[in-house]
Amino acid sequence: MSLAQISRLSVTQLVLRSQSHHLLSSVYPLIISKRTVIQEPYRRPGQPKENKFPWEKINFDLSKGLKGIKKNFALLKKEFVERWVGPEGKPIIEHMLEQNRVVWEFRGAESLEEWTVSSDREIGGQSEAYVKLGRNNNTCLLYGTLRSTPPRDGETRYSGYCTMRSKQQLASFDRKKHFDWTSFNTLHLRVRGDGRPWMINISCETFFAHQKDDIYNYFLYTRGGPYWQDVKLPFSKFFLTHRGRIQDDQHCLWLDKVNTIGFTLGDKVDGPFQLEIDFIGVCKDYAHTEEFAYEVYKRNPEV
Template sequence: MSLLKITHHPPLRLLGCIHQPLFPFITPFTVPSRTLIQSGYRRPGKPREDQFPWQKIKFDLSKGLQGIKNHFTLLKNEFLGRWVGPEGKPILEHMLEQNRVVWEFRGPESLQNWTVSSDEEIGGQSRVYLKLGKNDNTCFLYGTLGSSPPKDGLTRYSGYCTMRSKQLLASFDRKKHHDWSSFNTLHLRIRGDGRPWMVNITAETYFSHQKDDIYSYFLYTRGGPYWQDVKIPFSKFFLTHRGRIQDDQHPLWLDKINTIGFTLGDKADGPFQLEIDYIGVCKDYAHTEDFAYEVYKRNPEV
C-alpha cells in the first residue's frame, strides 16, 4: 500500500502575472497614442499639436450670429438655383456651354479664394507673395526660391513655392465641388519668366488614406512680355501621392474637383514671377484621347 504525499502549493495569482513580463530581458512593446494610419501627415520641423480641436475655437457671439446669417443665405441660394438649372444656369445654356471661366482676378476680393505657402513653414529660405497686377485685372505671384534645406537634422530636400485655391464650401461648411464632366481641357492665360511649373488638381476621394492624392502635369512658361494661352487636356494629368508618381494610374474624376494649384520647385535659386489672367475649362472636340497612360487590368485574362 503506497502512501500519497500531499504537498501544498501557493495559490495561483492570475491577475498578478498579467502585469509581470514573462521574459524580463525583452523590452515591452509600447504602442503610440495614435497609429500611423490614423495620424495625419506632419511636415518635418513642424511641432506636434497637443491641443484638442475644440480648444482652438474662438467663441464670439456677434461673429456667430453673422455666420449663421451667411449660411442661411447660401442655403436659400442653393434651393432657388436648383429651380433655374444646374449651378443657377438654364438647362439649355448648361448643355451648350463649351467654355467656362472658373477663376478670374478682377479685384482684391478675388485673392481671398487663394492661399500661398513655401518651405518657409519648415525653416526653408523660399519666400512667396501674392498680389494683384496692373489695373487690378490679373494675379501676380512672385517671390524668391531657395533650395538650401533647413539645418534641423531631419529635412533633406527643400525649395518649393505653391499657390492653391481654397476648397469651395456650401451652406453650413459643406464641401462643394466643381463639375467639369462636360469639358476635357484646362485653359490658362498666363505670363511667366521661363520657369517650369507644375499644375496640381485634387479631386474628392472615397478613402481617408487617399487625401494626399494629386493629379499633376507640367506647365512650361515662355517668358517675355507676351501672354501665353495654355491648353492642357485632362487626360494628360497623372496621379501622384506626396510627390511620388504612382504605378496604378487612373483618369481624373472631373465631376468632383476640389482645388487647383501651381508649384515651383525647379532647384534654380533666385527670383521668380507668374502672372495669371484667368483659369478656365473648355471642350476641345479635336481631342479624343481618354487617358494617356497605361492602365493595368485588375483581373487580366489568361
C-alpha cells in the same frame, strides 16, 4: 537534484519560452496601438507636432456664431434658387451647350481672397512668395524668390518650393462645394511667365481617409518674355501622386468632384520668379479624343 533533471528542466523552459514567443507574435497585430493602424496626417519635416484636443481649437464666440448662421442661411437660399433656375444658376439649355467656362479670373482685390500662398519658409526655409494684382487690376501676379537651402533642423534634407492654391469653396453650413467638369476635357490657362517650369496640382474629393493627400499633377512650361500664352492641358495627361510620389496604380482624373487647383514651383534654381495669370478656365476640345495617357493595370487580367 541530478544533472539529468536539470537538463530536462532547461529544455522544458526553452520549449515554453519559444511557445510563448510564438503566441505573442501571433497576437501582436491585434494589440498594437491605434496610432499605427490609422494613417497620421502629413507633417512637414521640421514642423513640431501639435498636441491639442479637437475641442481646444474651437472658438466659442457668440457674435461670430450669429454671423455664421446668417451667412449659412443666405447661402442655403442661394442654393435653392439656383436649383430652380438650373445648374449653377444657368438655364439648362445653356448649361448643356456650354463649351467654355471661366472658373477663376482676377478682376479686383476680392478675387485674391480665394487663394492662399505658401513656401518653405513655414518649415524654416528661405523662399518667399507673394501675390498681388497686376496692372489695371485685371491679372494676378505671383512673384518671389526661390531658395533651395534646407533649414538646419537636422531633419529636412530638401527644400525650395513656392505654392499658390485656391481655397476650398464651401456651401451652406460649411459643406464642401465641388466643381463639376464632366462636360469638359481640357484645362485652359492664359499666363505669362519667366521661362520656369511649374507644376499644376488638382485635388479631388476622395472616398477614403488615406486618399486625402492624392493630387493629380501636370507640367506648365512658360516661355518667358512680354507675350501672353494660351495653354491648353488635357485632363487625360494628369497623373496621380500621393504626398509627392507618383503612384503605380494610375487612373483618370475625377472631374465630377474637383476641389482645388494650385501652382507649385520647385525647379531647384535659386533666384527671383514671377508668374502672371489672366484667367483659369475649362473647355471642350473635340479634336482631343484621348481618354487616358497612361497605362492602367487590369485587376483581373485576361488569360
